Each structure stands twice: as structure tokens, then as C-alpha cells.
Amino acid sequence: xxxxxxxxxxxxxxxxxxxxxxxxxxxxxxxxxxxxxxxxxxxxxxxxxxxxxxxxxxxxxxxxxxxxxxxxxxxxxxxxxxxxxxxxxxxxxxxxxxxxxxxxxxxxxxxxxxxxxxxxxxxxxxxxxxxxxxxxxxxxxxxxxxxxxxxxxxxxxxxxxxxxxxxxxxxxxxxxxxxxxxxxxxxxxxxxxxxxxxxxxxxxxxxxxxxxxxxxxxxxxxxxxxxxxxxxxxxxxxxxxxxxxxxxxxxxxxxxxxxxxxxxxxxxxxxxxxxxxxxxxxxxxxxxxxxxxxxxxxxxxxxxxxxxxxxxxxxxxxxxxxxxxxxxxxxxxxxxxxxxxxxxxxxxxxxxxxxxxxxxxxxxxxxxxxxxxxxxxxxxxxxxxxxxxxxxxxxxxxxxxxxxxxxxxxxxxxxxxxxxxxxxxxxxxxxxxxxxxxxxxxxxxxxxxxxxxxxxxxxxxxxx
Amino acid sequence: xxxxxxxxxxxxxxxxxxxxxxxxxxxxxxxxxxxxxxxxxxxxxxxxxxxxxxxxxxxxxxxxxxxxxxxxxxxxxxxxxxxxxxxxxxxxxxxxxxxxxxxxxxxxxxxxxxxxxxxxxxxxxxxxxxxxxxxxxxxxxxxxxxxxxxxxxxxxxxxxxxxxxxxxxxxxxxxxxxxxxxxxxxxxxxxxxxxxx
Numbered sequence: 001x002x003x004x005x006x007x008x009x010x011x012x013x014x015x016x017x018x019x020x021x022x023x024x025x026x027x028x029x030x031x032x033x034x035x036x037x038x039x040x041x042x043x044x045x046x047x048x049x050x051x052x053x054x055x056x057x058x059x060x061x062x063x064x065x066x067x068x069x070x071x072x073x074x075x076x077x078x079x080x081x082x083x084x085x086x087x088x089x090x091x092x093x094x095x096x097x098x099x100x101x102x103x104x105x106x107x108x109x110x111x112x113x114x115x116x117x118x119x120x121x122x123x124x125x126x127x128x129x130x131x132x133x134x135x136x137x138x139x140x141x142x143x144x145x146x147x148x149x150x151x152x153x154x155x156x157x158x159x160x161x162x163x164x165x166x167x168x169x170x171x172x173x174x175x176x177x178x179x180x181x182x183x184x185x186x187x188x189x190x191x192x193x194x195x196x197x198x199x200x201x202x203x204x205x206x207x208x209x210x211x212x213x214x215x216x217x218x219x220x221x222x223x224x225x226x227x228x229x230x231x232x233x234x235x236x237x238x239x240x241x242x243x244x245x246x247x248x249x250x251x252x253x254x255x256x257x258x259x260x261x262x263x264x265x266x267x268x269x270x271x272x273x274x275x276x277x278x279x280x281x282x283x284x285x286x287x288x289x290x291x292x293x294x295x296x297x298x299x300x301x302x303x304x305x306x307x308x309x310x311x312x313x314x315x316x317x318x319x320x321x322x323x324x325x326x327x328x329x330x331x332x333x334x335x336x337x338x339x340x341x342x343x344x345x346x347x348x349x350x351x352x353x354x355x356x357x358x359x360x361x362x363x364x365x366x367x368x369x370x371x372x373x374x375x376x377x378x379x380x381x382x383x384x385x386x387x388x389x390x391x392x393x394x395x396x397x398x399x400x401x402x403x404x405x406x407x408x409x410x411x412x413x414x415x416x417x418x419x420x421x422x423x424x425x426x427x428x429x430x431x432x433x434x435x436x437x438x439x440x441x442x443x444x445x446x447x448x449x450x451x452x453x454x455x456x457x458x459x460x461x462x463x464x
Numbered sequence: 465x466x467x468x469x470x471x472x473x474x475x476x477x478x479x480x481x482x483x484x485x486x487x488x489x490x491x492x493x494x495x496x497x498x499x500x501x502x503x504x505x506x507x508x509x510x511x512x513x514x515x516x517x518x519x520x521x522x523x524x525x526x527x528x529x530x531x532x533x534x535x536x537x538x539x540x541x542x543x544x545x546x547x548x549x550x551x552x553x554x555x556x557x558x559x560x561x562x563x564x565x566x567x568x569x570x571x572x573x574x575x576x577x578x579x580x581x582x583x584x585x586x587x588x589x590x591x592x593x594x595x596x597x598x599x600x601x602x603x604x605x606x607x608x609x610x611x612x613x614x615x616x617x618x619x620x621x622x623x624x625x626x627x628x629x630x631x632x633x634x635x636x637x638x639x640x641x642x643x644x645x646x647x648x649x650x651x652x653x654x655x656x657x658x659x660x661x
Contacts, residue, residue, distance in 0.1 A: 220652025294484030
């Protein structure tokens with residue numbers, strides 16, 4: 001499989017000032033709102049620690065919690081299915097749809113379904129899946145994946161959406177007011193809701209104690225998809241389970257505040273069985289998660305509650321845009337998660353990091369993302385999946401740093417070279433650093449040289 | 465995909481999990497954090513923050529009076545209130561899809577949450593959840609004495625044994641998916657008004 005080159009894929013976004021600046025500004029605003037609402041809760045930091053520990057406890061007893069959840073969900077009248085991988089997930093749902101003669105589906109957001117390629121699978125079999133979340137629908141109409149796990153089209157400007165809706169939905173290309181564009185989407189989706197055969201959604205949390213699922217949206221799209229048609233199908237990864245109903249309070253309090261800086265989502269909804277005359281199905285999916293659980297180096301990625309706080313704060317993500325990762329999960333959580341799906345394909349992602357550590361500070365469940373970035377780089381080096389250029393640099397570095405003589409000589413050579421190599425050569429592409437920086441002029445002497453001079457001229461009070 | 469296959473997947477997934485279990489730690493107790501401050505004031509501020517509206521009344525009869533005076537009876541009104549009849553009922557719908565004709569939906573809030581400005585509704589309280597979601601204007605009556613502190617309080621009183629659908633509605637449906645600009649009236653109801661008494 002072709003390796004994803006995040007640096008190359010971010011080039012066009014980095015050069016596009018209007019898109020990049022708006023993206024950066026909007027995500028940073030979410031981060032600032034997050035700080036403000038978090039500051040107003042005295043127990044915030046304690047809640048993060050508790051949420052982390054509840055997740056760790058649950059993951060360490062995941063089999064028993066899943067069994068408890070299943071037992072209670074079945075008692076609530078929910079059909080529970082288990083899928084080892086994406087293929088099984090899609091087959092199970094297709095079979096349910098075929099049995100119910102489903103033609104039209106409206107769907108709330110689900111990263112898992114994206115991960116499984118569910119929409120494409122159904123499309124090939126004649127089942128129309130309409131994304132019902134505005135951002136997700138924009139991306140579907142534009143034939144692009146989501147660029148952010150909470151705001152899928154946040155890399156676009158209103159003009160992009162205006163052009164897209166004009167082309168696909170017949171709206172006025174001269175109007176780009178987000179209120180107008182939302183009303184276009186609303187009217188268009190109603191056509192689907194009034195003939196919908198089945199609704200779908202992802203799952204934010206599955207409560208073992210009560211056997212039900214918690215699904216949050218701001219638009220109400222998952223609620224309509226679940227409450228209108230005679231069939232509702234939800235999918236969840238095995239890691240979504242939480243033990244007790246009372247735990248939901250903790251996670252709900254953390255989720256939306258971390259995600260967008262709001263106290264709660266407009267619809268924080270719980271499904272504990274089908275309504276009268278309805279069928280409700282739930283597919284529990286592994287797709288590599290149990291393998292991740294068994295990897296002591298990075299199992300805590302499974303604590304993630306998909307709030308996207310790490311993306312909103314990440315200086316690399318905010319400037320490069322989510323599409324540059326060419327992955328289902330992007331930004332900080334993406335770069336420590338995607339290599340476990342395909343090490344070779346995503347081998348360059350753990351380098352899309354400036355080591356500021358901000359993601360680790362905002363994560364509501366304390367996934368040690370900054371540490372995991374280093375973990376993955378180590379794994380990549382151990383398995384010789386790091387870039388050849390990195391390896392040569394490291395080997396050279398090791399050689400130079402191994403003796404003070406070579407270090408001193410190396411520094412001298414390098415400093416002189418930097419002084420005398422013409423600027424044109426330095427910025428010709430040989431030196432990738434010069435793409436976004438201007439190298440400072442190197443000092444005339446090394447620190448050691450300066451220090452030695454001081455020793456000769458100083459009175460050396462310390463040595464008296 | 466036969467049933468046997470998903471049973472075998474179930475067992476192999478659970479077996480894989482058992483093989484992979486990390487070091488166990490105890491399940492921590494979550495303290496019952498308390499809401500500090502004026503519940504009703506906080507509820508109102510938060511509801512406004514989420515673009516919801518509220519009108520306050522001396523008593524329930526006054527709230528009903530408000531509905532009688534302000535809602536257009538020539539439109540489709542779906543009501544679950546015993547003291548305020550609507551113009552359309554469940555019997556008029558073959559399937560929930562038909563609830564798309566509803567203009568106003570009037571129902572009871574089970575309780576309110578001061579911390580978030582949310583109103584808890586369920587499939588029982590709404591009678592037909594689609595009616596609330598498809599409506600243009602949603603009115604929820606709420607007894608002010610039923611505004612509780614925070615979500616920790618809320619999850620202690622929700623009744624998942626008897627509610628297939630239960631949701632914290634917080635203002636009308638909204639989106640910020642285009643340039644993070646907050647827009648109300650996304651997929652669900654366009655306006656939400658709490659009638660507080």
C-alpha cells in the first residue's frame with residue numbers, strides 16, 4: 001500500500017492563506033471556549049482523572065462489561081450482533097437491510113462506519129445512504145472524507161459550500177450565508193426523512209448497567225433517524241462501553257465541553273430499546289481493537305471518546321488541515337492510532353507533531369498522546385519503517401555525537417558551511433527547513449570556543 | 465451472514481479480549497458533585513445560550529392560557545397535555561413519517577437541568593418523539609421546582625427501565641458545521657420555548 005506523505009498532502013492547504021487562517025482561527029476558538037468552560041468547573045481536573053481510570057478499568061475487564069451490556073441490551077429488546085472486522089460489519093447490516101427491503105437510509109455520524117467503508121458497500125448494492133449531519137453531508141456531496149471527527153467540513157469556507165450546494169442541490173451560487181446554506185440542507189433532508197426506511201448512527205457510550213446507548217448530536221439528525229423509520233441500526237466499537245448509568249454524567253460533562261467548548265450537545269439522547277412497532281439493531285465491532293488492547297505500548301488509545309479536543313489544539317493539525325492525514329482519524333489521536341491499522345501506510349504520521357504536548361493536556365480521558373508519538377517512532381525504527389533519510393540522519397548524528405572530537409570538528413565544518421553556502425542554494429529545496437523558515441545566520445564561533453576563551457581571560461573564581 | 469457466524473465472531477472477539485486484557489485497576493467511585501448557585505437563573509441563562517427561549521408564568525393555568533392565545537389553531541398542533549388539546553393526534557399518523565406535517569408541538573418537560581439548560585424528555589412524555597423533532601416550534605412546559613442541579617443529579621433519576629428513548633433537549637436543533645458559525649434550526653425543531661411555571 002502506498003505510504004501517506006502528510007507533508008506533501010498538506011502543501012496546498014498551507015499555501016492557501018484564506019482556508020488555512022480560517023481553519024486555524026475556528027479551531028483555536030473552540031479550544032479557547034473549552035478552556036473557559038473547563039475553568040468554571042472546580043472538579044474538572046479530578047473528572048479527567050476519574051474518566052481516565054474508569055476507562056482503564058473498563059478496558060481491563062472489557063469482556064465481562066460487554067457481556068453485561070449485551071445481556072441487558074437483549075433484555076431491552078435490542079438485537080445485538082458481533083463483527084470481527086469491517087467486512088462482517090457491512091455484511092451484517094446489509095443482511096438486515098435486505099430482510100427489511102430497505103432502500104433509503106438516513107445516517108448520523110459514525111467514525112466506525114467510515115472506518116468500515118459502510119456507505120460505499122451499501123451504495124454498490126443499491127442502498128442509498130444519506131448523511132444527515134450537515135458537515136458529513138457536505139463531504140459526501142463533495143466526495144471527500146471528513147477532515148475533522150466532530151466538524152467534518154471545517155476545512156471548507158462558506159464559498160466552497162455555496163458552490164457545492166448550487167451544483168448539487170440547486171441553490172443560489174451567489175448566496176453563501178451559513179444560515180441560508182443550512183436551510184438548503186434542511187429542506188433537502190426532509191425529502192429523505194419522510195420516506196426513510198432505516199436510520200443509522202454511531203454510538204458515543206454504551207452503558208453496561210442499563211443495556212442502552214448514548215448518542216449525541218447538535219442537529220437532531222440521529223434522533224430523527226432513530227425515531228422516524230421502522231428500523232434503527234447503530235454500530236459501536238468494543239471500547240465504547242462504560243460500566244454504570246452514573247458514569248454517563250461524568251463523560252457527558254466532559255465530552256461536549258472538550259469538543260466545542262459547549263456545556264452539552266443540543267441532543268444528548270439515550271436509546272434503551274425499540275419503540276413500539278420498531279426494530280433496533282446494534283453491531284458491536286472489533287476491527288483491530290482487541291489487538292490494540294493487547295499492545296502494552298499503546299493500548300490506552302482505546303480510552304478516546306472522540307471529542308477532537310486534541311485536534312483543535314494541535315498546531316500541526318490546525319495549519320495542515322485534516323485531509324492531509326489521508327486517514328479516518330486525523331490530528332494527534334490519528335497519528336497514534338492509524339499506524340496500528342497499517343504500519344507501513346501510516347509510517348510518516350507520527351512525525352506530524354511539534355512535541356508541544358498540548359494534546360495530552362486537553363484530552364478529557366488522558367490518553368498519553370505525546371508519549372505515544374515517541375512510542376510509535378520507536379516502533380517504526382525497530383521495524384525499519386521509518387524514512388531512510390531519517391535513519392541516515394540518525395546514523396550520522398550517532399557517529400558525530402559519539403566522540404567530543406568529531407562533534408567539535410563537525411560543528412566547525414557545519415558552521416562554516418552555513419556561512420559560506422549561498423542563500424540560493426540553502427533555499428533551493430535541498431534543505432526542507434527553508435520551505436517555511438529562514439535559517440538564522442550561524443554564530444562566528446562555537447560555544448566551546450567562546451568558553452575556552454573565557455577560561456583564559458577570566459579570573460576563574462570557582463577554581464580558587 | 466448467518467446467526468452462527470455472528471455467534472462465532474462473538475466468541476472469538478471475547479476470547480481475543482480475554483487474551484489481551486491489560487493490568488486491572490479498581491473502578492473508582494465518582495463523587496456526587498453538587499451544583500452551586502441559583503438553579504432557575506442558571507437554567508434560564510444556559511437555555512438562552514443555546515438559543516432556546518423561555519416565558520415565565522404564575523401558574524400552569526397561565527401557561528395554558530398563553531398557548532390558547534398564541535398558537536394558531538388552524539395549523540397542525542400536536543399536544544400531549546391533558547389541559548391543552550392539539551389539532552392533530554397520533555391516530556392521524558400511519559407512521560411517524562407523517563408527523564412531518566406538525567407545525568407546533570406542545571409537551572411536558574420531565575425535569576430541567578440547571579448546569580446545562582437542558583430539559584429531559586422521553587418517548588413517554590413526548591408520546592411520539594418524531595412529533596417534537598419534526599415540529600417547527602416546540603413548547604415544553606416545565607414546573608420550576610423540577611429544575612435540578614447538574615447531570616450527576618439527572619442520571620440518578622432517569623428511568624431507563626421504562627424509557628426506550630430519553631433525551632436532554634437543550635435549545636432547538638443547531639449546527640456549526642460551516643466555518644464554525646452557530647446556526648439554529650438544523651434538522652430538528654427550529655425553535656424551542658420553555659414555558660416555566
